[in-house]
Structure formats: structure tokens, C-alpha cells
Amino acid sequence: MAQAQLKIAPQHQAIPNPASHAKVLAVNGLGKSYDSQARVLDDINFDLHAGELVAVIGRSGAGKSTLLHVLNGTIPASEGEIRHFAENGKQQNIVELNARQMRQWRSECGMIFQDFCLVPRLDVLTNVLLGRLSQTSTLKSLFKIFPDEDRARAIGLLEWLNMLPQALQRAENLSGGQMQRVAICRALMQNPKILLADEPVASLDPKNTRRIMDVLRQVSENGISVMVNLHSVELVKEYCTRAIGIAKGRIVFDGHPSQLTDSLLHTLYGEEMSQLN
Numbered sequence: 001m002a003q004a005q006l007k008i009a010p011q012h013q014a015i016p017n018p019a020s021h022a023k024v025l026a027v028n029g030l031g032k033s034y035d036s037q038a039r040v041l042d043d044i045n046f047d048l049h050a051g052e053l054v055a056v057i058g059r060s061g062a063g064k065s066t067l068l069h070v071l072n073g074t075i076p077a078s079e080g081e082i083r084h085f086a087e088n089g090k091q092q093n094i095v096e097l098n099a100r101q102m103r104q105w106r107s108e109c110g111m112i113f114q115d116f117c118l119v120p121r122l123d124v125l126t127n128v129l130l131g132r133l134s135q136t137s138t139l140k141s142l143f144k145i146f147p148d149e150d151r152a153r154a155i156g157l158l159e160w161l162n163m164l165p166q167a168l169q170r171a172e173n174l175s176g177g178q179m180q181r182v183a184i185c186r187a188l189m190q191n192p193k194i195l196l197a198d199e200p201v202a203s204l205d206p207k208n209t210r211r212i213m214d215v216l217r218q219v220s221e222n223g224i225s226v227m228v229n230l231h232s233v234e235l236v237k238e239y240c241t242r243a244i245g246i247a248k249g250r251i252v253f254d255g256h257p258s259q260l261t262d263s264l265l266h267t268l269y270g271e272e273m274s275q276l277n
């Protein structure tokens with residue numbers, strides 16, 4: 001399949017993308033139960049379009065991380081469908097993929113995990129190159145043999161996120177904000193069509209928070225669909241083009257962040273309202 005390369009541009013200079021706004025996912029009747037417990041996700045329905053920057057919001061335990069993991073395929077759905085519309089016109093239901101197809105899907109649907117999932121003893125550059133793992137043979141990646149064009153792209157991404165000086169430093173010696181940027185580079189290294197980020201700014205200082213949110217905005221402006229779990233309503237209103245509010249595993253709001261009224265936020269967060277910023 002033709003893979004559109006992410007154009008690396010200075011902040012806020014959107015590059016027009018003809019595929020912008022095309023539907024990339026249609027989620028229908030999606031449900032998830034862990035073991036025999038009550039449903040953690042219940043009848044989730046929404047469409048995702050190219051270029052959207054969608055916040056997923058809701059109180060702790062609402063099901064936000066579960067939703068991203070089910071979309072990415074790292075946690076299997078219990079019911080419903082996740083229909084993916086590829087650029088070549090093909091459609092597939094993510095919940096029905098076999099192991100090989102699932103690996104391919106994960107290379108198109110990048111995920112930034114809450115705990116970064118970097119390899120601590122490997123240097124930053126290799127960690128980023130591991131984003132190409134699904135397109136590189138295991139043996140080659142074991143010996144860190146990556147094509148020159150991959151290395152050039154990894155260096156370009158690190159430079160873009162001001163991480164080039166740390167390229168040869170072990171990941172375990174980075175600060176939280178630096179690890180977060182490396183995790184973003186690794187996810188972008190796979191040229192994803194969709195980028196899922198689970199609380200990418202949790203525990204970051206304000207400067208690094210804005211840096212990461214600026215990057216996610218720029219990624220979405222390049223035509224990639226971005227879904228991001230956020231706890232800050234202020235950031236949602238400033239950066240996101242859409243918010244999906246989840247309470248007890250169900251969507252209770254899906255609209256523009258400016259429509260998030262106090263009463264809606266109260267429905268979403270209950271007594272956690274006082275902890276919001």
C-alpha cells in the first residue's frame with residue numbers, strides 16, 4: 001500500500017493533504033468485557049476521519065485506555081466492529097484480523113503507550129528505528145541493521161523534536177519529557193495513518209506538555225488521525241478538533257470541545273471536577 005510520508009515542517013505550518021477528512025475508521029457497537037466482569041466498553045459508535053485531533057476524556061476507570069488498546073488491537077474486542085477504510089479503497093474489520101494482518105494493522109495504527117515502552121538499555125536512535133520493526137526482519141533489527149533511508153528518517157524525526165543531541169544516549173537516562181518525544185518519534189517512524197496516544201502529557205511540565213501537544217497538532221495537520229487520552233479539559237479546548245467523552249464505558253459526548261459545558265463536564269467527571277485544569 002502507498003504510505004504517505006509525514007512531512008516534517010516547522011510548527012503550525014500545515015501542509016495541505018488531499019486525503020484530509022476522508023473516513024478512516026467506523027466503529028460500530030464496540031464492546032469490551034474483561035473476564036466475566038461488567039462491560040468496560042459498551043456500544044461504542046463513532047467515525048474517525050483523516051486529520052482529526054480527537055481527545056478521549058472521562059474520569060479514571062471510564063474505559064479510555066481500553067478503547068485505544070482495542071482500536072490498536074493490543075486488547076481484543078468482545079463485540080462489535082472496527083471497520084478500517086484504507087487509502088487504496090480496501091476495507092477490513094480490525095476485530096476479525098489474523099495474527100499476520102494484525103501486525104500489518106499495528107504498523108498503520110501507531111500507539112504511544114502511557115509508560116512509553118522504550119527499551120531502556122538501547123540508545124535513542126535505535127529505539128526510534130524499532131518503530132520500523134514490522135517492516136524489518138527480526139534478525140536485521142537484532143543486529144541493528146537498518147536501511148540508510150530509515151536512519152535518515154529517524155534522525156530527521158529526532159531533529160524535529162529537538163532530540164538529536166540525545167540520539168546516542170541510552171533511553172534509560174532520559175527525562176520523562178524526552179522519553180515521551182522518543183516514543184512519538186518511534187510511533188511516527190512506522191508512517192502510521194492513525195496515531196493513538198494514551199495520556200502523552202501525564203506528569204510533564206507545562207513547557208513539555210505544550211511541545212508534545214504542538215507535535216500532535218502538527219501530525220494531525222499532516223492528515224493523520226490522532227486520538228489522545230487527556231485529563232486536561234483546558235488542553236482539549238485549546239488543541240483538539242473534537243472530543244469524545246466516555247462515562248462507564250459509554251460515549252456520552254461527541255462533538256467540538258467548545259460544546260463541553262460545565263454540566264456535561266459534571267456528567268463526565270462527577271466529583272473529580274475539582275481536580276480538572
Ligand SMILES: Nc1ncnc2c1ncn2[C@@H]1O[C@H](COP(=O)(O)OP(=O)(O)OP(=O)(O)O)[C@@H](O)[C@H]1O
Pocket residue numbers: 034035040058059060061062063064065066067
Ligand atoms: N486487564 C484488565 N483486567 C480487568 N479489568 C481491567 C483491565 N484493564 C482495565 N480494567 C478495568 O477496566 C476499566 C477501564 O479501565 P481503563 O484503564 O480503560 O480506564 P481509563 O479511563 O483509561 O482510566 P485512567 O484515566 O485511570 O487511565 C477499569 O475499571 C479497570 O479496572
Ligand SMILES: [Mg+2]
Pocket residue numbers: 064065066198229
Ligand atoms: Mg487510562
